[in-house]
Structures are given as C-alpha cells and as structure tokens.
Amino acid sequence: MAGIYIHVPFCTQACYYCDFHFSTSLKLKQRVISAMKKEIVQQKKYLDNLEVKTIYFGGGTPSLIESDAIDDIYSTVQRNFILSDVIELTIEANPEDITESLVSSWEKIGINRVSLGIQAFKDQHLKYMNRVHNSNQAFHALELLTKSKIKNLNIDLIYGFPNLSDFDWEASLDVILKFEPQHISCYSLTVEKQTPLFQFINKGTYSKLNPEQANRQFLIARKKLINAGYSHYEISNFSKDGCFSLHNTNYWNKTHYLGIGPSAHSFNGTTRQWNINNNFKYCNAVENNMQHYEVEKLNRKNIINEYILTMLRTSRGIKQDWISSKMTESEYQKFNKQIEKFIDLGLIQKNDNSLSCTESGMLIIDSISSDLFLI
Template sequence: MAGLYFHIPFCASRCIYCGFYSTVHPELQDDYVDALCRELEETQRSPWQLPENNQPTTVYLGGGTPSMLSLKNLERIITYIYKVYPHADIAEQTIECNPDDITPDYAHGLHELGFNRVSLGIQSFNDERLRFLHRRHSAEEAITAVQQLRAAGFNNISIDLMFGFPEETLMDWEEDLWTAIALNPQHISAYSLMIEEGTPLYRLREKGKIKDLNEETSRAMYDKLIDLLEDAGYEHYELSNFARPGFRSHHNSNYWNETPYLGLGAAAHSYDGRRRWWNVADIKKYIDGINHGTPVRGQEVLDISTRYDDLITTALRTREGINLNKMQAEYGHELYHYLLQESKREIDRGLMQIIDGHLSLTRKGLYISDDILSNLMHV
C-alpha cells in the first residue's frame, strides 16, 4: 500500500491564512501538468520512487486549488498514473476543490475521470468570515457545491471547516456545525485558525488590527466540535478529522500510519520509510528542473531517533495511537522503554492511556496535544 500525492499550487487569489506554497500564474498550468507527468514517469527510473513492488492504492490532488485545472489536464494526470502503474488498484481518488469551481458539468467530469472522493474547502458558512479569509465563494455557493457533487454521483464528500476567528462566538461556531451536519457529508475536517508567520493574517495581528481568540473560547469550540459531531454519528478518528463509519480518509491515514507516499509537483514531499525528500517550492524552477532532467530536490535520511519522533507526531494524532508491541519490534528496547517512561507522567495526569496495547491521548489530553507530543520526543 502507498499513496500518490500531486501538489497543484494554482490559486486565483491567496487566502490570508495560508502558509502552503501556491502561485497565481494560471498560464503555467499546461506546462506544469507536462512536468508532473514527466516526473511521475521518470521516478520509476530513478532513486526517487516508492519501495520496490509498492503500488499506489490512494491518489490525492491537493493544493493550492486543484479544481482550477481543466478536466483535460486532470485527465492527463489520471492517464499517466495508470501508464506508470498499470496494475494499480486505487481504492480512493481524492481531489480538493473550491466550492465556486463546482458546476454540474465539472462535477460530472470529475466523476467520469474516476475521482470518488471530493474535499471541499468551505471553511465557514458565514459570508462575513469568508470575506475576512479572502475566500472566493459564498455560503450559498458552498451548499450548492455539495448538492451538485451529490447529483453527479459522489457519495464520499469531505468538507473543511475553521474555527477560532477573531471575535467569533461559540454560538457562531455552533451555527456552522449545525449547517455542516445538515448537509450530511461523509467526512469533516475542522481546524483552529492558525496565524502563521509570513502570512497576511500574521501581519494584521502584528499591526494590532486583529487579536487571537482567547484560549477559553477556543477550547469551548473544540469541545462543541467533538460533542456535536460525535452525537451526529461521526467518528473522531484523528485530532482534526471526523468520519462516518467506513469513510476515514485512507490517503491522509497513510501519513499517520508510516505508509510510504510519493509526492509530485512543486513543494511536494515524499517518504519511503527511511528517507524524506521534497521538490523545490518554486514552480518555474520545478518545471525547468524536470524538463532538463535535473530536478531540484532536498533529501533527509532518517535515523532511528528521527523516525521515533515522526511516530510520536503522527500516530499519536490518531484515535488508535501507537501500537506498543509493533513499536518495540521496529524501534528497539531502548526507545520503547523511553516512551513508556516519558508517557507515565502523562498517564498519571489523565492525559494519556494504554488500552489493548495501544498508547493514545485521552479526551483531556487532546486539548494540549502539542505540549504532550513535544514532551515525548527524543531529539
């Protein structure tokens, strides 16, 4: 099992909170897709590939805004996947979309190309908050997009939401959640608004034009998120992710379960179990490097301590946590006993638990997960 990730960095405009690599040069789309296909094909003749005999079972187009690509360019990518992996049995094929890019024809086109999961970047059902984020769509367009995808045959729709806006109230957030539940998507990802250095949102805070939401309200919002979605039948399977039974994101679970994945495109990252490597975060340098056979990449060979830290920051995000028997077999007695020793105080404080041989966070521990994970790291 493995995952294929394609980074599609095009955006019509940049949202004020986004720290991901993106570009507002749509005229490069054809050349970029050419380079993606060439990179995918050439990885099979180079060290930059999945472990031997490891066929992809998930495909994920993320961004940026993948739905800015034409159906023709999307078809070229899908065709090349099966050209390179003719025996691939891909169970989950996801594309991230902006709601305002969805039309009946585009939705049907995506379905015909084999996409069976759509992740909609809705963020909020409040038009004022959408304008604050510089999102292109309205709340009404978001609801319409879900309906159009369903009409096109999609029965696996995920929506992204955000909470913790400056001056947002708990009632505001609850209204967003009830609207999301009424739409009945199969999957919901919900994130606290993060103010990352270098973003326009960060600069607004530096100038004193906005303030962080107070910690008490933010925690109450996370409580409300968990309570309402679990009461509505969603499984809280990862810190920020909720799914109807059988609808967890298989591709994203690869990242949390140490499954190899291959990332294609500018700024995309890959992992094969012993190395991480990544492409340059510059679309023109990426295209030129691929076209001339000299891709611009960085690489890190992972020692056992780094792999342990990766395990802490990924597996402990999940409901199941860390399988201690498997961890001991793969990481050795020293790191196994280090984990048990360091986690004991968290267990004593009611922040972690061991159930059926798995170490995981308790509900109480979810609220300070970053601090707990940092305390358990080795390097």
C-alpha cells in the same frame, strides 16, 4: 500498498492564513502540468512496483484547472504505475469552482472522493479569511456535490478565529450535518509565519487568536459530530460509515507515497524528499532532467519522533511494542515514566498495547508529544 499525491500549485486568491505552496498567477499553468506529467514518468520506479491504492489531487486548488488536465495527469499515472483495481481518487475543490459540468466530468474520470473547502458559512468570516467564495456559493457547491454520483464527500471547516462565536460554530456544524457528508475535517486556525494573517496580527489590524476559544470549539465539534454518528479517528478528522481518508491513513501508517508537483513530499520507508517549492524552478529542473528535490535520510530518532507526533493524533494511538522495539532500554524507561505521569494526570489512556490521548489530552496534544520526543 502505496499512494500518490499530486500538488496543483495555483489558487485564484491567497487566503490570509495559508502557507501552502501556490501561485495566484496562472501564467505557468500549462508548463507546470507538462512538467508534472514528465515527473510522473521520471519517478516511475520510486514506488518499487508497489500497488497504488490512493491518488490525491491536492493544492493549491486542483478544481481551478480543467478536468482534461486532471484526466491527462491521471492517465499518465495509470500508464506508469501499478494501480489497484479499487482506488481512492480524491480531488480538493473550492466552492466557487463547482459547476454541474465540472462534477460530471470528474465522475467520468473516476474521481470518487471530493474534499470541499467550505471553511465557514458567514460572508463576514469568509472575508476575514480572504476566501474567494461567499456563503451562497458554499451552499450551491454542497447541493451539487451531494446530488452527484461522487458518494464520498469531505468538508473542511475552520474554527478558533475571532468573531466566530460558539453559536456560529454550532450553526455551521448543524448546516454541514444536514448534507450528511461521509467525512468532516475541522481545523483550528493556526497563525503561520510569512502569511498576511501573521502580519495583520503583529500590526494589530487583526486580533490575536484566543486558545481557550479554540479549545471550546474543538470540544463542541467533537461532541456534536460523535453524537451524529461520526468517528473521531484523528484530531482534526471525523468520518462516518468507515469512510476515513485512506490517503491520510497512508501518512500515519508509514505507507510509501510519491509526491508530484512543486513542493510535494515523498516517502519510501527510509528517506523523505520534497520538491522545489517554486513553480518556475521546478519546471526548469524537471524539463532539464536535473534534480528537482532535496532528500533527507531518516535516522532512528526522526522515525520515532514522527511516529509519536502522527500516531498520538489518531484514535489508534501509539503502539507500545513498536516503541520498545525502536528505543534503547534507557530511552524506553524514560518514555514510560513520562507516559505514567500523563496517565496519572488523565491526559493519556492505555488500552492493551496502545496509548492514546484522552479528551483533556487532545487539548494539549502538541506539548504531550514534545515531552515524549527523543532529544
């Protein structure tokens, strides 16, 4: 089994916190779409005839480009890869783009999962983030999508930013729960270098984030969503009725995937590669059949550390037998000593062969994983 990720590198406006690759100029739109189709053909051997089970249009803002272009890219994938009979076909969407006719054209293409970036419901919070949409547009998009034939809906929300009171956060979650989406992603706002948010905080025009608030709001979401019947299967992800994101689990299960488009990453079991994160340079390289990506051969240490980082975030946790098969005896002894310490502190729990974070552990997950890394 394998997956394909297609990065659509355009947005209407730059959200202050975002460091994903995108351009707010649409000048190169047609050229990038053509280059992506060409890249799909160039990379047709990358997945080694593995059956593709998930295709994910992410971004950037895939809902910004015409559904004909999405269809065209999808058809190019169909012609060049072996697709499973049943696939998860996801598109990320921003609320301001959602119209009845767009949703109906997605249904016709066969899109069966939409990930909608609501982020917040109050206009003042959306303005703080520099989102394009307002609260009315968020409700309108939710109504159109829950009425549609696309039955697998994910909602993205952000917490932990100044002025989001615990009361506001609970209210946002309550609103979302009324729409009964199958999947909810709750992201703690992170301040990434080279974003306007980072500069505003440095200059003092925006307040610093408060980690205690983020922890409180993480626990509020966890409690509320679990009580509402969602499974907390990954630190930022909650799903109902087994509708976890197959695409995300590909990343955690080391499934091979191909990334198409500027900045997209690929993984084939032994190497990781990432495409040029510049639309113009990406087009030039693909058009001229030049290498448009950098490759990194993964060594044993990278593989183990990535496994710890990603699997500790999931409810399935780290498999001890996998770790022991990859580490030397002395490395494994050291690892186990560290694990025992975390178990005594109530941060890690052991269940048969698997080690996962307790609720207290989830609050300091980054420092736990870095203490477990091989250095």
